[in-house]
Amino acid sequence: MDKIKMITPLVEMDGDEMTRIIWQMIKDELILPFVDLKTEYYDLGLPNREATKDQVTKDAAAANAKYGVAVKCATITPNSGRMTEYNLTQMWKSPNGTIRTHLDGTVFRAPILVNGISPVIPAWQKPITIARHAYADIYKAVDATANPGDVLKLTSVAADGSVTEKTVYEFECPGVMLSQYNKDTSIENFARACFNYALDTCQDLWFSAKDTIIQSYDGRFRDIFQNLYDTEYKQKFEAKGLEYVYTLIDDAVARCIRSKGGFIWALKNYDGDVMSDMVSAAFGSLAMMTSVLVNPKGVYEYEAAHGTVTRHYYRYLKGEETSTNPMATIFAWSGALHKRGEKDSLPELMAFADKLEAASLTVIQSGIMTGDLAAMYTGGDAKAVTTKEFIIEIKNVLSKAL
Ligand code: NAP
Ligand code: MG
Numbered sequence: 001m002d003k004i005k006m007i008t009p010l011v012e013m014d015g016d017e018m019t020r021i022i023w024q025m026i027k028d029e030l031i032l033p034f035v036d037l038k039t040e041y042y043d044l045g046l047p048n049r050e051a052t053k054d055q056v057t058k059d060a061a062a063a064n065a066k067y068g069v070a071v072k073c074a075t076i077t078p079n080s081g082r083m084t085e086y087n088l089t090q091m092w093k094s095p096n097g098t099i100r101t102h103l104d105g106t107v108f109r110a111p112i113l114v115n116g117i118s119p120v121i122p123a124w125q126k127p128i129t130i131a132r133h134a135y136a137d138i139y140k141a142v143d144a145t146a147n148p149g150d151v152l153k154l155t156s157v158a159a160d161g162s163v164t165e166k167t168v169y170e171f172e173c174p175g176v177m178l179s180q181y182n183k184d185t186s187i188e189n190f191a192r193a194c195f196n197y198a199l200d201t202c203q204d205l206w207f208s209a210k211d212t213i214i215q216s217y218d219g220r221f222r223d224i225f226q227n228l229y230d231t232e233y234k235q236k237f238e239a240k241g242l243e244y245v246y247t248l249i250d251d252a253v254a255r256c257i258r259s260k261g262g263f264i265w266a267l268k269n270y271d272g273d274v275m276s277d278m279v280s281a282a283f284g285s286l287a288m289m290t291s292v293l294v295n296p297k298g299v300y301e302y303e304a305a306h307g308t309v310t311r312h313y314y315r316y317l318k319g320e321e322t323s324t325n326p327m328a329t330i331f332a333w334s335g336a337l338h339k340r341g342e343k344d345s346l347p348e349l350m351a352f353a354d355k356l357e358a359a360s361l362t363v364i365q366s367g368i369m370t371g372d373l374a375a376m377y378t379g380g381d382a383k384a385v386t387t388k389e390f391i392i393e394i395k396n397v398l399s400k401a402l
Pocket of ligand 1: 073074075076077078097286287303304305306307308309310311312323324325326372
Protein backbone atom coordinates (compact mmCIF):
# COMPACT_ATOMS: atom_id res chain seq x y z
CA MET A 1 0.00 0.00 0.00
CA ASP A 2 1.28 3.49 -0.85
CA LYS A 3 1.51 5.71 2.18
CA ILE A 4 -0.87 8.68 2.38
CA LYS A 5 0.86 11.90 1.38
CA MET A 6 0.98 15.14 3.31
CA ILE A 7 1.87 18.65 2.10
CA THR A 8 2.33 20.96 5.10
CA PRO A 9 3.99 19.58 8.24
CA LEU A 10 2.03 19.12 11.43
CA VAL A 11 3.60 20.82 14.43
CA GLU A 12 4.35 17.93 16.77
CA MET A 13 4.83 18.76 20.46
CA ASP A 14 6.13 15.79 22.42
CA GLY A 15 5.60 15.63 26.18
CA ASP A 16 6.25 13.76 29.40
CA GLU A 17 5.94 10.52 31.34
CA MET A 18 3.32 7.89 30.41
CA THR A 19 1.82 9.97 27.63
CA ARG A 20 5.27 10.32 26.04
CA ILE A 21 5.53 6.51 25.93
CA ILE A 22 2.02 6.24 24.45
CA TRP A 23 2.85 9.02 21.96
CA GLN A 24 5.63 6.92 20.45
CA MET A 25 3.45 3.78 20.35
CA ILE A 26 0.70 5.66 18.50
CA LYS A 27 3.16 7.00 15.96
CA ASP A 28 4.92 3.68 15.43
CA GLU A 29 1.83 1.48 15.20
CA LEU A 30 -1.03 3.66 14.02
CA ILE A 31 0.41 6.51 11.94
CA LEU A 32 3.83 5.80 10.43
CA PRO A 33 2.86 2.49 8.73
CA PHE A 34 0.07 4.28 6.83
CA VAL A 35 0.96 7.96 6.47
CA ASP A 36 4.04 9.55 4.96
CA LEU A 37 4.10 11.67 8.09
CA LYS A 38 5.51 15.16 7.89
CA THR A 39 5.99 16.92 11.20
CA GLU A 40 8.03 19.72 12.61
CA TYR A 41 9.06 18.22 15.93
CA TYR A 42 9.36 20.11 19.23
CA ASP A 43 10.36 18.24 22.36
CA LEU A 44 8.31 19.82 25.17
CA GLY A 45 9.38 17.11 27.61
CA LEU A 46 10.46 18.77 30.86
CA PRO A 47 14.19 17.88 30.50
CA ASN A 48 14.30 19.70 27.15
CA ARG A 49 12.31 22.66 28.45
CA GLU A 50 14.95 22.92 31.18
CA ALA A 51 17.82 22.54 28.69
CA THR A 52 16.42 25.24 26.39
CA LYS A 53 15.27 27.50 29.25
CA ASP A 54 11.75 26.95 27.92
CA GLN A 55 12.62 28.49 24.55
CA VAL A 56 11.34 25.28 22.92
CA THR A 57 7.80 26.01 24.13
CA LYS A 58 7.88 29.51 22.64
CA ASP A 59 9.28 28.16 19.37
CA ALA A 60 6.59 25.48 19.26
CA ALA A 61 3.86 28.07 19.82
CA ALA A 62 5.31 30.24 17.04
CA ALA A 63 5.41 27.24 14.69
CA ASN A 64 1.80 26.46 15.58
CA ALA A 65 0.82 30.00 14.58
CA LYS A 66 2.86 29.72 11.37
CA TYR A 67 1.62 26.34 10.10
CA GLY A 68 -1.87 26.41 11.62
CA VAL A 69 -2.20 22.90 13.06
CA ALA A 70 -0.41 21.24 15.99
CA VAL A 71 -0.77 18.05 17.99
CA LYS A 72 0.45 18.11 21.59
CA CYS A 73 1.30 15.42 24.10
CA ALA A 74 0.49 16.02 27.78
CA THR A 75 3.28 17.81 29.64
CA ILE A 76 4.27 18.28 33.26
CA THR A 77 3.48 21.66 34.77
CA PRO A 78 6.29 21.98 37.31
CA ASN A 79 5.58 22.40 41.03
CA SER A 80 8.02 22.28 43.94
CA GLY A 81 8.14 18.46 43.86
CA ARG A 82 9.08 18.49 40.19
CA MET A 83 11.83 21.07 40.87
CA THR A 84 13.77 18.42 42.81
CA GLU A 85 12.65 15.44 40.73
CA TYR A 86 13.92 17.06 37.50
CA ASN A 87 16.63 19.22 39.01
CA LEU A 88 15.10 22.38 37.55
CA THR A 89 16.70 25.81 37.65
CA GLN A 90 13.29 27.51 37.39
CA MET A 91 9.66 26.58 37.88
CA TRP A 92 8.85 26.78 34.15
CA LYS A 93 5.34 27.95 33.36
CA SER A 94 2.63 25.60 32.13
CA PRO A 95 3.29 24.96 28.39
CA ASN A 96 -0.46 25.02 27.79
CA GLY A 97 -0.64 28.47 29.34
CA THR A 98 2.28 29.70 27.20
CA ILE A 99 0.73 28.35 23.99
CA ARG A 100 -2.74 29.65 24.85
CA THR A 101 -1.38 33.12 25.56
CA HIS A 102 0.72 33.14 22.38
CA LEU A 103 -2.23 32.13 20.20
CA ASP A 104 -4.90 33.96 22.23
CA GLY A 105 -6.98 30.85 21.83
CA THR A 106 -10.07 29.25 23.33
CA VAL A 107 -10.07 25.66 24.58
CA PHE A 108 -12.90 23.37 23.49
CA ARG A 109 -13.27 20.14 25.43
CA ALA A 110 -15.43 17.31 24.12
CA PRO A 111 -15.95 13.71 25.27
CA ILE A 112 -15.46 10.67 23.03
CA LEU A 113 -18.70 8.68 23.16
CA VAL A 114 -18.75 4.89 22.87
CA ASN A 115 -21.65 2.44 23.16
CA GLY A 116 -21.31 0.65 26.46
CA ILE A 117 -19.74 3.58 28.31
CA SER A 118 -22.89 5.43 29.30
CA PRO A 119 -23.05 9.02 30.47
CA VAL A 120 -24.47 9.51 33.97
CA ILE A 121 -27.27 11.49 32.30
CA PRO A 122 -29.07 8.92 30.13
CA ALA A 123 -30.59 11.59 27.86
CA TRP A 124 -27.15 12.68 26.59
CA GLN A 125 -26.74 10.97 23.22
CA LYS A 126 -24.23 13.33 21.67
CA PRO A 127 -21.16 15.05 23.07
CA ILE A 128 -21.46 18.36 24.87
CA THR A 129 -18.48 20.58 24.06
CA ILE A 130 -17.47 23.14 26.66
CA ALA A 131 -15.78 26.36 25.55
CA ARG A 132 -14.22 28.24 28.44
CA HIS A 133 -13.14 31.87 28.21
CA ALA A 134 -9.74 31.42 29.81
CA TYR A 135 -8.94 35.08 30.49
CA ALA A 136 -9.20 37.23 33.65
CA ASP A 137 -12.38 37.55 35.79
CA ILE A 138 -11.71 36.01 39.21
CA TYR A 139 -8.42 34.48 37.99
CA LYS A 140 -6.91 37.98 37.80
CA ALA A 141 -9.00 39.51 40.58
CA VAL A 142 -7.71 41.50 43.53
CA ASP A 143 -9.32 40.42 46.79
CA ALA A 144 -8.97 41.40 50.43
CA THR A 145 -10.60 41.14 53.83
CA ALA A 146 -12.51 44.04 55.37
CA ASN A 147 -12.81 45.35 58.91
CA PRO A 148 -15.88 46.91 60.54
CA GLY A 149 -16.12 50.54 59.43
CA ASP A 150 -14.30 49.94 56.11
CA VAL A 151 -15.96 51.44 53.05
CA LEU A 152 -15.49 49.57 49.79
CA LYS A 153 -15.46 51.79 46.69
CA LEU A 154 -15.01 51.06 43.02
CA THR A 155 -12.80 53.84 41.68
CA SER A 156 -11.61 54.30 38.13
CA VAL A 157 -9.32 57.01 36.87
CA ALA A 158 -9.79 58.00 33.23
CA ALA A 159 -6.91 58.86 30.88
CA ASP A 160 -7.62 62.59 31.41
CA GLY A 161 -7.35 62.14 35.18
CA SER A 162 -11.07 62.42 35.95
CA VAL A 163 -12.25 60.06 38.67
CA THR A 164 -15.43 57.98 38.85
CA GLU A 165 -16.29 56.48 42.21
CA LYS A 166 -19.07 54.14 43.32
CA THR A 167 -19.64 52.97 46.87
CA VAL A 168 -20.03 49.20 46.97
CA TYR A 169 -20.54 48.61 50.71
CA GLU A 170 -20.01 50.15 54.14
CA PHE A 171 -18.95 47.32 56.44
CA GLU A 172 -20.61 47.15 59.91
CA CYS A 173 -18.84 43.82 60.61
CA PRO A 174 -15.77 41.97 59.23
CA GLY A 175 -16.14 40.81 55.64
CA VAL A 176 -14.46 40.17 52.30
CA MET A 177 -14.16 42.02 49.00
CA LEU A 178 -13.04 41.53 45.42
CA SER A 179 -12.42 43.51 42.25
CA GLN A 180 -12.21 41.94 38.81
CA TYR A 181 -12.17 42.93 35.14
CA ASN A 182 -12.28 41.72 31.59
CA LYS A 183 -11.62 43.40 28.25
CA ASP A 184 -13.55 43.67 24.98
CA THR A 185 -10.75 42.42 22.71
CA SER A 186 -10.46 39.19 24.67
CA ILE A 187 -14.23 38.67 24.86
CA GLU A 188 -14.50 39.32 21.13
CA ASN A 189 -11.73 36.82 20.30
CA PHE A 190 -13.49 34.29 22.51
CA ALA A 191 -16.82 34.87 20.78
CA ARG A 192 -15.22 34.61 17.35
CA ALA A 193 -13.48 31.34 18.24
CA CYS A 194 -16.83 29.95 19.46
CA PHE A 195 -18.76 30.99 16.35
CA ASN A 196 -16.05 29.63 14.05
CA TYR A 197 -15.81 26.36 15.93
CA ALA A 198 -19.59 25.90 15.88
CA LEU A 199 -19.62 26.41 12.10
CA ASP A 200 -16.61 24.14 11.72
CA THR A 201 -18.18 21.26 13.65
CA CYS A 202 -21.80 21.96 12.61
CA GLN A 203 -23.16 22.34 16.12
CA ASP A 204 -25.46 24.86 17.79
CA LEU A 205 -23.80 27.38 20.09
CA TRP A 206 -25.06 28.41 23.52
CA PHE A 207 -23.57 31.24 25.50
CA SER A 208 -24.68 31.75 29.07
CA ALA A 209 -23.92 34.35 31.73
CA LYS A 210 -25.77 36.23 34.48
CA ASP A 211 -26.64 39.55 32.85
CA THR A 212 -29.75 40.05 35.00
CA ILE A 213 -27.53 40.46 38.08
CA ILE A 214 -24.25 41.82 36.68
CA GLN A 215 -25.76 44.09 34.07
CA SER A 216 -22.75 46.06 32.80
CA TYR A 217 -20.22 43.25 33.12
CA ASP A 218 -22.09 40.19 31.88
CA GLY A 219 -24.23 42.44 29.71
CA ARG A 220 -21.09 43.40 27.81
CA PHE A 221 -20.28 39.74 27.17
CA ARG A 222 -23.85 39.17 25.95
CA ASP A 223 -23.76 42.23 23.65
CA ILE A 224 -20.39 41.40 22.11
CA PHE A 225 -21.60 37.89 21.25
CA GLN A 226 -24.89 39.23 19.88
CA ASN A 227 -23.34 42.02 17.77
CA LEU A 228 -20.82 39.67 16.22
CA TYR A 229 -23.54 37.14 15.54
CA ASP A 230 -25.84 39.68 13.90
CA THR A 231 -23.16 41.33 11.77
CA GLU A 232 -20.89 38.43 10.81
CA TYR A 233 -22.26 35.00 11.62
CA LYS A 234 -26.06 34.94 11.40
CA GLN A 235 -26.19 34.16 7.70
CA LYS A 236 -23.52 31.48 7.95
CA PHE A 237 -25.35 29.83 10.86
CA GLU A 238 -28.69 29.94 9.05
CA ALA A 239 -27.15 28.48 5.90
CA LYS A 240 -26.09 25.44 7.93
CA GLY A 241 -29.35 25.27 9.91
CA LEU A 242 -27.52 26.11 13.14
CA GLU A 243 -28.68 28.18 16.08
CA TYR A 244 -26.97 30.64 18.39
CA VAL A 245 -28.70 31.21 21.73
CA TYR A 246 -27.87 33.41 24.67
CA THR A 247 -29.42 32.26 27.91
CA LEU A 248 -28.99 32.83 31.65
CA ILE A 249 -26.52 30.41 33.21
CA ASP A 250 -29.09 28.86 35.55
CA ASP A 251 -31.44 28.29 32.64
CA ALA A 252 -28.58 26.82 30.60
CA VAL A 253 -27.73 24.34 33.37
CA ALA A 254 -31.33 23.13 33.50
CA ARG A 255 -31.58 22.90 29.71
CA CYS A 256 -28.24 21.12 29.46
CA ILE A 257 -29.28 18.35 31.86
CA ARG A 258 -32.49 17.77 29.89
CA SER A 259 -30.81 18.00 26.46
CA LYS A 260 -29.69 15.24 24.10
CA GLY A 261 -26.25 16.89 23.81
CA GLY A 262 -24.70 17.80 20.49
CA PHE A 263 -23.98 21.49 21.11
CA ILE A 264 -21.20 23.84 22.17
CA TRP A 265 -21.66 25.59 25.49
CA ALA A 266 -19.59 28.77 25.78
CA LEU A 267 -18.97 29.95 29.31
CA LYS A 268 -17.18 32.68 31.21
CA ASN A 269 -13.94 31.72 32.89
CA TYR A 270 -15.15 30.47 36.27
CA ASP A 271 -18.36 28.94 34.90
CA GLY A 272 -16.29 27.06 32.29
CA ASP A 273 -13.84 25.82 34.92
CA VAL A 274 -16.66 24.34 36.98
CA MET A 275 -18.91 23.11 34.18
CA SER A 276 -16.14 21.40 32.24
CA ASP A 277 -15.35 19.21 35.25
CA MET A 278 -19.05 18.49 35.79
CA VAL A 279 -19.65 17.58 32.15
CA SER A 280 -16.49 15.45 31.81
CA ALA A 281 -17.24 13.54 35.02
CA ALA A 282 -20.83 12.97 33.87
CA PHE A 283 -19.64 11.63 30.50
CA GLY A 284 -17.59 9.00 32.31
CA SER A 285 -13.84 9.53 32.16
CA LEU A 286 -11.12 12.12 31.83
CA ALA A 287 -9.25 9.57 29.71
CA MET A 288 -12.00 9.94 27.07
CA MET A 289 -11.94 13.72 26.89
CA THR A 290 -10.35 15.55 23.97
CA SER A 291 -9.27 19.14 23.92
CA VAL A 292 -8.59 21.57 21.10
CA LEU A 293 -7.27 25.10 21.30
CA VAL A 294 -8.64 27.35 18.54
CA ASN A 295 -7.69 30.94 17.93
CA PRO A 296 -9.71 33.58 16.07
CA LYS A 297 -7.42 33.27 13.02
CA GLY A 298 -8.23 29.57 12.65
CA VAL A 299 -5.09 28.11 14.25
CA TYR A 300 -5.65 24.73 15.94
CA GLU A 301 -3.82 22.75 18.62
CA TYR A 302 -5.14 19.27 19.48
CA GLU A 303 -4.45 17.33 22.67
CA ALA A 304 -5.88 15.05 25.33
CA ALA A 305 -7.56 16.72 28.31
CA HIS A 306 -5.82 14.48 30.85
CA GLY A 307 -2.28 14.85 32.20
CA THR A 308 0.85 12.72 31.93
CA VAL A 309 -0.62 9.90 34.11
CA THR A 310 2.30 9.97 36.52
CA ARG A 311 1.17 7.04 38.69
CA HIS A 312 1.14 4.72 35.68
CA TYR A 313 4.54 6.02 34.56
CA TYR A 314 6.17 5.13 37.87
CA ARG A 315 4.82 1.58 37.47
CA TYR A 316 6.09 1.53 33.88
CA LEU A 317 9.56 2.54 35.11
CA LYS A 318 9.52 -0.51 37.40
CA GLY A 319 9.04 -2.67 34.32
CA GLU A 320 5.28 -3.14 34.59
CA GLU A 321 3.09 -3.14 31.43
CA THR A 322 0.38 -0.58 32.13
CA SER A 323 -3.18 -0.36 30.89
CA THR A 324 -3.24 3.39 30.31
CA ASN A 325 -6.01 4.60 28.01
CA PRO A 326 -4.58 6.11 24.79
CA MET A 327 -7.96 7.15 23.28
CA ALA A 328 -7.77 10.89 23.91
CA THR A 329 -4.21 11.01 22.56
CA ILE A 330 -5.20 8.99 19.47
CA PHE A 331 -8.07 11.43 18.89
CA ALA A 332 -5.67 14.35 19.25
CA TRP A 333 -3.65 12.86 16.36
CA SER A 334 -6.73 12.08 14.27
CA GLY A 335 -8.16 15.55 14.91
CA ALA A 336 -4.92 17.22 13.86
CA LEU A 337 -4.43 15.04 10.77
CA HIS A 338 -8.04 15.65 9.73
CA LYS A 339 -7.66 19.40 10.10
CA ARG A 340 -4.34 19.32 8.19
CA GLY A 341 -6.14 17.38 5.43
CA GLU A 342 -8.93 19.94 5.37
CA LYS A 343 -6.55 22.89 5.14
CA ASP A 344 -4.44 21.25 2.42
CA SER A 345 -7.39 19.67 0.55
CA LEU A 346 -6.18 16.11 1.12
CA PRO A 347 -9.30 13.91 1.22
CA GLU A 348 -7.21 10.77 1.72
CA LEU A 349 -5.64 12.17 4.87
CA MET A 350 -9.08 13.19 6.18
CA ALA A 351 -10.46 9.72 5.43
CA PHE A 352 -7.49 8.14 7.23
CA ALA A 353 -8.23 10.23 10.33
CA ASP A 354 -11.88 9.15 10.26
CA LYS A 355 -10.91 5.49 9.89
CA LEU A 356 -8.44 5.72 12.77
CA GLU A 357 -11.21 7.03 15.04
CA ALA A 358 -13.69 4.44 13.79
CA ALA A 359 -11.18 1.60 14.33
CA SER A 360 -10.53 2.75 17.92
CA LEU A 361 -14.25 2.81 18.69
CA THR A 362 -14.80 -0.57 16.99
CA VAL A 363 -12.19 -2.19 19.24
CA ILE A 364 -13.86 -0.88 22.40
CA GLN A 365 -17.29 -1.90 21.14
CA SER A 366 -15.95 -5.41 20.54
CA GLY A 367 -15.26 -5.57 24.28
CA ILE A 368 -11.50 -4.96 24.24
CA MET A 369 -10.34 -1.92 26.20
CA THR A 370 -7.98 -0.52 28.83
CA GLY A 371 -8.60 -1.16 32.52
CA ASP A 372 -10.19 2.19 33.31
CA LEU A 373 -12.94 1.61 30.72
CA ALA A 374 -13.38 -2.10 31.52
CA ALA A 375 -14.34 -1.05 35.05
CA MET A 376 -17.28 1.01 33.76
CA TYR A 377 -18.28 -0.91 30.61
CA THR A 378 -21.94 -1.96 30.47
CA GLY A 379 -21.98 -3.35 26.92
CA GLY A 380 -21.24 -6.99 27.91
CA ASP A 381 -18.07 -8.79 28.97
CA ALA A 382 -15.07 -6.50 28.84
CA LYS A 383 -11.53 -7.73 28.33
CA ALA A 384 -8.97 -5.41 29.92
CA VAL A 385 -5.71 -5.31 27.96
CA THR A 386 -2.45 -3.38 28.18
CA THR A 387 -1.97 -0.13 26.26
CA LYS A 388 0.26 -1.90 23.74
CA GLU A 389 -2.22 -4.74 23.17
CA PHE A 390 -5.07 -2.24 22.76
CA ILE A 391 -3.13 -0.22 20.19
CA ILE A 392 -2.23 -3.40 18.25
CA GLU A 393 -5.94 -4.36 18.16
CA ILE A 394 -6.71 -0.94 16.69
CA LYS A 395 -3.92 -1.39 14.16
CA ASN A 396 -5.43 -4.70 13.01
CA VAL A 397 -8.88 -3.18 12.52
CA LEU A 398 -7.42 -0.10 10.85
CA SER A 399 -5.28 -2.14 8.42
CA LYS A 400 -8.39 -3.99 7.24
CA ALA A 401 -10.36 -0.74 6.86
CA LEU A 402 -7.61 0.73 4.69
P1 NAP B 1 -3.56 12.88 35.17
O1 NAP B 1 -2.28 12.66 34.50
O2 NAP B 1 -4.70 13.24 34.30
O3 NAP B 1 -3.92 11.56 35.97
C1 NAP B 1 -4.77 11.50 37.11
C2 NAP B 1 -5.34 10.09 37.27
O4 NAP B 1 -6.43 9.96 36.36
C3 NAP B 1 -4.37 8.98 36.90
O5 NAP B 1 -3.55 8.62 37.97
C4 NAP B 1 -5.33 7.89 36.48
O6 NAP B 1 -5.97 7.29 37.59
C5 NAP B 1 -6.40 8.67 35.76
N1 NAP B 1 -6.09 8.87 34.31
C6 NAP B 1 -5.84 10.02 33.65
N2 NAP B 1 -5.63 9.79 32.36
C7 NAP B 1 -5.71 8.46 32.19
C8 NAP B 1 -5.57 7.61 31.06
N3 NAP B 1 -5.29 8.09 29.85
N4 NAP B 1 -5.74 6.27 31.25
C9 NAP B 1 -6.03 5.77 32.44
N5 NAP B 1 -6.18 6.53 33.56
C10 NAP B 1 -6.02 7.86 33.43
O7 NAP B 1 -3.45 14.02 36.28
P2 NAP B 1 -2.35 14.27 37.42
O8 NAP B 1 -1.83 12.98 37.94
O9 NAP B 1 -2.99 15.24 38.32
O10 NAP B 1 -1.18 15.03 36.68
C11 NAP B 1 0.02 14.40 36.22
C12 NAP B 1 0.86 15.44 35.49
O11 NAP B 1 0.17 15.87 34.33
C13 NAP B 1 1.15 16.68 36.32
O12 NAP B 1 2.54 16.95 36.27
C14 NAP B 1 0.38 17.79 35.63
O13 NAP B 1 1.09 19.00 35.65
C15 NAP B 1 0.24 17.28 34.23
N6 NAP B 1 -0.99 17.72 33.51
C16 NAP B 1 -0.81 18.08 32.19
C17 NAP B 1 -1.91 18.43 31.42
C18 NAP B 1 -1.69 18.80 30.00
O14 NAP B 1 -0.57 18.79 29.51
N7 NAP B 1 -2.72 19.12 29.26
C19 NAP B 1 -3.19 18.41 31.98
C20 NAP B 1 -3.34 18.01 33.32
C21 NAP B 1 -2.22 17.67 34.06
P3 NAP B 1 -5.45 5.92 38.30
O15 NAP B 1 -4.06 6.20 38.78
O16 NAP B 1 -6.44 5.75 39.39
O17 NAP B 1 -5.48 4.83 37.28
MG1 MG C 1 -11.15 22.95 37.11
